[in-house]
Amino acid sequence: MSDGQKRLDIELFFEEAFNERIGYFPQKLALFGRSERQDELDDYSDAGEAGYANLTRRHLQALQTFAYDELSLAQRMNHDLFRRDCEEILERFEHRFQRYALDQKFGLHAEFPAFMINMHRLEDERDAANYLARLRAFAEASDQVAQSVSVRRDHGVVLPRFLLEQIIEDCNRVITDLHQPERSMLADDFRRKVTAASGVPESARDELLDECHRALHEYVAPGYRRLAEFVQTLLAEAPDEGGAGSLPDGESYYRACLRWETSTDLDPDRIYRLGLSEVARIQDEIRELISRVGFEGDLQAFFDFTREDRSFYYPQTTQGRQAYLDDLHQVIDRVQQRLPDLFHVLPLDPLQVRAVEPHREQTAGMAFYHGPASDGSRPGTFYINLYDLEQLPTFTMEALAFHEAVPGHHMQFAIANRLTTLPTFRRYANYNAYVEGWGLYAELVTHEIGLYADDYGEYGRLTQELKRACRLVVDTGLHARGWTREQGIDYLYANLPASRPQCVTEVDRYLVMPGQATTYTLGLLEILKLREQACAVLGDRFDQRGFHDAVLGFGPLPLDVLAEQIEDWIQRQV
Incomplete structure (x- = not known):
């Protein structure tokens, strides 16, 4: 043969x-x-x-x-x-x-x-x-x-x-x-x-x-x-409580969950300490922003201000929900015009935005994405949950759109959908640290090219990054450190500008998805590390669009395999 x-x-x-x-x-x-x-x-x-x-x-x-x-x-x-x-x-x-x-x-x-x-x-x-x-x-x-x-x-x-x-x-x-x-x-x-x-x-x-x-x-x-x-x-x-630690052989189960979700061998204690460090770093960046916008007060006072000031929220009415959708479409249209600044290869599959269906509004996430059909018969879909507009302040709209739609998950899955030279199982693989790390990276890179409309949009981005860092702390707290549900809720409420109901929804999600919440920050940090390596080696020859095409062009990968592929890509550019 x-x-x-x-x-x-x-x-x-x-x-x-x-x-x-x-x-x-x-x-x-x-x-x-x-x-x-x-x-x-x-x-x-x-x-x-x-x-x-x-x-x-x-x-x-x-x-x-x-x-x-x-x-x-x-x-x-x-x-x-x-x-x-x-x-x-x-x-x-x-x-x-x-x-x-x-x-x-x-x-x-x-x-x-x-x-x-x-x-x-x-x-x-x-x-x-x-x-x-x-x-x-x-x-x-x-x-x-x-x-x-x-x-x-x-x-x-x-x-x-x-x-x-x-x-x-x-x-x-x-x-x-x-x-x-x-x-x-x-x-x-x-x-x-x-x-x-x-x-x-x-x-x-x-x-x-x-x-x-x-x-x-x-x-x-x-x-x-x-x-x-x-x-x-x-x-x-x-x-009365949950967490992997309460399950039979829960410690080994949680470590397995972390390995499956992150495609790393990081142990819970290291992830917990990384989370504390990232929370402190991002909160310092928010303090700098507070000074920039001229707010007189500390971090907690600013959190309370953005929780409570009605100018940051759409009215809880049919008209308010439609206005949110209309403004969300405008944000997506704006970023789509700038995609050529970030990529050489653009998605072929269309994108639609839909409100979460009424029957699952109360327990579904605030925003999520479903990829396009392999035959092009169904577009990629960005779902936004309009059940409680108190959980969708105006300052988070841009970051949500950039994460779930473009240049985030839609870019990611629509590109993979057309990688016909790869075996089909690779085009539709789902490695969470890669998927969610890219979504969080999309929130950051859009800031780097000036796509947030104002300082409050940038504040929204930082709050989203802060939420993902808090997840490292709370996920490991709930599943490896014996935290109660209320401890998790209290930690989020103290460290985020989120409403208490939103903190409850977050913690309840972590409880039934051990390890998943850690994938965002861990994936982001790996992609940033690889970009820094590429910049250090290539210098003036570094092409950010080429780097982004490379990250997406191999299809979804475990983080260790992604690192190998990007390191090989860097050498081919030398």
Whole structure:
């Protein structure tokens, strides 16, 4: 067999393995714009999770049949990354009973309506029938989730009481919505899609709408009701506090989470101390800004001023929410005009901005991003949560847009979406320290080219960077140092200009995502270190646009592999 044939074989293996991976999850297929298994939901059972682990083991065994020494350098890198991904999937599986199967942010109850509304394409009668099949499948899926939660309870893992209560509230909110068949969000979504679909005859629409109402009444509402009732039974035995340290073998689990999330071997104590140092540094920068704007008072007084002064907040009205969206669009339009100053390669996929859907407003994050479909059928989407405009002061708008949209996550994922020379598994990998580090870097580099409108926009950027530094402290505090929920909330409130409800939402997020909150600052610091190395070596030949293209042009990478690739890129510029 020739070297070319061997390379072709391993490339074919990567593509087939990726297709098997996403094919295991019907909802992920929809995320990629694929139409296979469009009448199914994911398997949420423990057996389903075990089946995916077995698939991963088969892939790992198959990978070992390729002679590593006979591969090209590029193929070896792909080989190493695929092996690393498989090993992490299997390690996560071994820790599965320490991971909550359902929480206030993630899980079927929160994600199902958004998935149907945003991901299920409906262009003809078959798509409509598949939509209805997915509605009917919800009842079984919700029972699978309840069973998975029950198994974890048997292993001593139960979500804290205050988070279970949030899940019950979310389920009841959806149930109330479903009892309004003419106005419920899913009925409305189906009606709009069926009406707009050219492949659905007008004569079939009334019957399809009747089937939709029946499915919502007979399958979706009962599924939510049973899930809420089951979660209610957990309240009596639920702990008052959370954190990985309270779980069985929690210390090793948290260290594993940090390794998965950050792609580093940093221990909790070092991350905690780094956080304290970064908090102090950024607060000193804010003190300099306070002096610059002529405010008379200390840091805490300025925090109180920006919390309380109504000029920094949009009114809690329909008009206020629309005004926020309109101004957000203007910020994005402004930065898009400056992208050629930062990149040679620009994204091809369009970007849309959407408000978070009402059913998940109260527990969803303030802002987040979903990447474009691989076939270009769906744009990248920047979600903004307009539920409580008290948590969206005007001075944070620019930093949020730069992080989630451009030049942040949309730039990142839209570029990766078109890296067709890479194996598909690499284009859609999700290494959190790389992803979130770039988002935070995007907030900084836009400051460096003067994109913030005024000192208060710069203050917003600094508060966002400060929040990410506080996360190093609070995440390790909650999961490795025995902090209570209230200790975490108090630390954030004392060190940030955030409202107390926002601090509560932040801490509750950290509790169910051990280690994730540390990725932002750690990723940013690595990218800055690599940029400093490039500047030191290249001097006047350093091209910032070329550096940015290089960071994004390899696709998502673990931080250690990113460092290797950028160091190689630097040498090629010499």
